[in-house]
Amino acid sequence: MRVTLSLLASFLLLNGCPTAVVRSGPVAAEGTAFAIRGVTVVDVERGILLPHRTVLVRGTRIVAVDSGAPQLLAGVTVVNGAEKYLIPGLWDMHGHVLNRWSWRAPLVVANGVTGVRDMATWTPLAEVRQLRANVQAGREIGPRFVSEGPLLDGEPALFKEYLAVGTVDRARQVVDSLHAAGAQFIKIYTHLPRVLLDAIIERAQYHGLPFVGHVPLALTTGEASDLGMRGVEHAYRHRMARATAETEIRRLLVGELETQQRGDPVARERLADSAFLMGIETYDRNMCVALGARFARNGTWFVPTLVEMRSRFLPEPRTREAFDSLFTQPKLLDMPRSLVANWRDQEMYQRGLQDHAASTREQYETAARNRAREIETRLRMTADLHRGGAGILAGTDAAITFPLVMLGSSVHEELVLLVEAGLTPL
Known part of the structure; x- marks a missing residue:
């Protein structure tokens, strides 16, 4: 799991890390998508940890970083990120x-x-x-x-x-x-x-x-x-x-x-x-x-x-x-x-x-x-x-x-x- 999370985070670093927001209602997902739920995101710009985030990836892009456990539409594969850390690609x-x-x-x-x-x-x-x-x-x-x-x-x-x-x-x-x-x-x-x-x-x-x-x-x-x-x-x-x-x-x-x-x-x-x-x-x-x-x-x-x-x-x-x-x-x-x-x-x-x-x-x-x-x-x-x-x-x-x-x-x-x-x- 550590390897997967590290790979995914390369897009956080390269494409910009969106500010974590709380959304209401289901998260839309077009095409192949998966979500890492419950992960701690390492924010290297501010030097802080962002716990209990759900990170939604569609294709090669991170499209959302949400607090908690937002509702996801059917077809989104969920990866358990509990007690794991999501870091920028090295x-x-x-x-x-x-x-x-x-x-x-x-x-x-x-x-x-x-x-x-x-x-x-x-x-x-x-x-x-x-x-x-x-x-x-x-x-x-x-x-x-x-x-x-x-x-x-x-x-x-x-x-x-x-x-x-x-x-x-x-x-x-x-x-x-x-x-x-x-x-x-x-x-x-x-x-x-x-x-x-x-x-x-x-x-x-x-x-x-x-x-x-x-x-x-x-x-x-x-x-x-x-x-x-x-x-x-x-x-x-x-x-x-x-x-x-x-x-x-x-x-x-x-x-x-x-x-x-x-x-x-x-x-x-x-x-x-x-x-x-x-x-x-x-x-x-x-x-x-x-x-x-x-x-x-x-x-x-x-x-x-x-x-x-x-x-x-x-x-x-x-x-x-x-x-x-x-x-x-x-x-x-x-x-x-x-x-x-x-x-x-x-x-x-x-x-x-x-x-x-x-x-x-x-x-x-x-x-x-x-x-x-x-x-x-x-x-x-x-x-x-x-x-x-x-x-x-x-x-x-x-x-x-x-x-x-x-x-x-x-x-x-x-x-x-x-x-x-x-x-x-x-």
Whole structure:
């Protein structure tokens, strides 16, 4: 029932929530209609609950929200909403649903997520446009979505699905072609040098396309916001530490990239660990609040994807039984079995590496404390940015990459984590 109510409420949000009124006499219903009776409507505009409402839906429209239990005409199916809540349809503002749409889209919608900002797809944009039209026309079951096509990275691109940009002319041509193909925004990645980033921004602004993504190492986060970056993705808190530490952290991360490219995993891990610890140890609340004010002035939104962060730094299960229980949760029943098995193998391998690295009990406990500190710091950072005035968006980064980050259901988990960080439920 919770799923049904959440789906229905998307029309409350998108088409306007009529003021609850008390009617006399039977409620007219033309065509296919049903009513949810006795439900509590969550009014997100006023931050109040409206109990004991009857919500009448005809076709794809909510046509009435009434107090009590009004008389309904014959032919109207009645759904018992007692002790249930009707909420607006949710958006995942950093998701990946277009790739493998056939099973991802129904899973997203079934969890009350009626909109997705898709943050990178290798699906041809002509197919994306047709898919969007099919969803809007009701020919296809799935969430509404906005999309951008492949993300833009420097050469060599970190993954083969990314679009490598190596020259200024290539940068301009890529943005022009994405705009012509129907991209609704441009996503940039970490390794773009400043000269190429400037070319991308110039063409994006020429076409009226927002640019969002990872803050490139060529910039500070504040500089990216000043250049017009509309969305900063993920709680990579090391970008938002004290200014003096941020410079050093960026230097370490550039070195990490260089060691990765020359195939030196030991050096790469050493640099990554140094940057990780420096980010924890030099976090400065006042500077983060000031950055939030800078975001607010520039119209930059922050998408922390806390649920993705939590998947990276979950506390180490103490027993094999506790580890196995992570992969027998009921919410995993809707996921492809091969994917769940892959997640389990991935986590088993990662924990093996951690056990090898933490060769003594003291090292093991230190690593566990650092993971806990990382989660605490990223939660605090989100709240501090918000205190400064930054707008916060709920996103998950759900696809298949991060174990236990689920399409659809993890949006609900993200909202819980945002409240844990210090935002109000409203």
